Amino acid sequence: MTTQLSLLTPSGHLTLGNLLGALRPLAARQEAYDTRVGVADLHAMTTAHDPALLRARTRELAVLLLACGLDGSTLFVQSRVPAHRLLTYLLECVATTGELGRMVQFKEKGRAEPSTRASLFTYPVLMAADILLHAPQQVPVGDDQRQHVELTRDLAQRFNRAYGPVLVVPEVVVPAAGARVMDLQRPTTKMSKSVGADGDGGVVRLLDPPAVVRRKVARAVTDSDIGADAVRSDRATKPGVTNLLEVLVACGGSADGVTTYGALKKAVTDAVVAVLDPVQRRYAELLAAPDHVDAVYARGEERCREVTAPVLAAVERALGL
Numbered sequence: 001m002t003t004q005l006s007l008l009t010p011s012g013h014l015t016l017g018n019l020l021g022a023l024r025p026l027a028a029r030q031e032a033y034d035t036r037v038g039v040a041d042l043h044a045m046t047t048a049h050d051p052a053l054l055r056a057r058t059r060e061l062a063v064l065l066l067a068c069g070l071d072g073s074t075l076f077v078q079s080r081v082p083a084h085r086l087l088t089y090l091l092e093c094v095a096t097t098g099e100l101g102r103m104v105q106f107k108e109k110g111r112a113e114p115s116t117r118a119s120l121f122t123y124p125v126l127m128a129a130d131i132l133l134h135a136p137q138q139v140p141v142g143d144d145q146r147q148h149v150e151l152t153r154d155l156a157q158r159f160n161r162a163y164g165p166v167l168v169v170p171e172v173v174v175p176a177a178g179a180r181v182m183d184l185q186r187p188t189t190k191m192s193k194s195v196g197a198d199g200d201g202g203v204v205r206l207l208d209p210p211a212v213v214r215r216k217v218a219r220a221v222t223d224s225d226i227g228a229d230a231v232r233s234d235r236a237t238k239p240g241v242t243n244l245l246e247v248l249v250a251c252g253g254s255a256d257g258v259t260t261y262g263a264l265k266k267a268v269t270d271a272v273v274a275v276l277d278p279v280q281r282r283y284a285e286l287l288a289a290p291d292h293v294d295a296v297y298a299r300g301e302e303r304c305r306e307v308t309a310p311v312l313a314a315v316e317r318a319l320g321l
């Protein structure tokens with residue numbers, strides 16, 4: 001059975017973008033694939049972090065993955081599968097500082113800062129370890145992560161050439177028109193969970209109550225078009241309206257007969273609230289059943305330790321350890 005793998009970083013509260021772009025497609029395919037979904041807590045430590053907040057966000061994300069219907073998947077918290085950290089160091093012995101220095105995200109996020117953590121520099125290697133340990137044949141990626149998956153392929157190929165054919169070189173696949181939800185206030189930027197509370201008006205969180213969703217959608221940026229055909233998609237000239245239409249359709253609603261921005265926002269609010277409602281109900285039930293959540297993750301982590309151990313052992317052997 002083909003493996004599909006996805007890790008989500010607990011860098012904030014999950015958003016509607018994470019649900020529509022990642023969790024829902026994963027859940028839809030979880031029976032057809034050996035689906036492994038991880039909470040990437042180690043990835044949330046590449047910039048200054050608060051341990052208590054990291055722990056709380058990790059737990060929230062873990063519970064939300066279940067609430068979003070991923071009960072048919074192998075769920076795990078990355079730090080509880082030590083092979084991820086162990087393989088990272090071994091791959092750092094294959095990666096070069098030159099190629100890591102060329103990673104766009106490192107350049108953008110902090111190369112110039114003397115206080116930049118070394119882990120921000122090496123995190124693409126951790127990501128490579130995440131992927132190579134689980135040996136998926138294909139890795140679906142958005143544009144922002146493509147460079148990191150290319151690095152993963154390079155490291156695997158270099159390793160195999162130098163030390164023997166141990167690692168599965170994954171193919172990069174661009175997911176078929178996956179939903180890409182844009183920020184409601186800055187509709188040319190993707191909706192992101194790490195946007196702080198001050199800029200959070202454009203970000204719909206999975207745990208936002210209906211009144212908050214209504215307020216955020218009501219304030220969503222549109223444009224000053226008041227023509228009879230104002231409600232239409234055009235990413236270049238009407239990014240806000242286009243985003244609302246896409247969210248509406250992705251949430252199962254329809255824009256048929258919708259002619260004003262007010263009516264569009266009402267339809268979007270209703271559709272989003274209807275999608276979030278079962279997630280929020282299930283989340284509340286799971287909060288009352290912490291032992292169940294713990295058992296699911298303990299089982300998933302045990303399985304991950306089992307399936308990753310032979311990969312790590314083969315790498316160690318090949319390297320002469």
Ligand code: AQP
Nearest residue numbers: 008009011017018021022179180181190191192193194
């Ligand atoms: N706006 C979005 N629309 C569609 N899909 C999205 N994803 C994220 N934002 C959108 C998908 O969710 C998964 C989360 O991966 P991640 O936790 O590694 O972080 P990310 O991709 O960088 O997502 P965020 O929410 O924007 O986090 P921060 O703010 O920490 O950078 C991925 O599958 C991603 O494609």
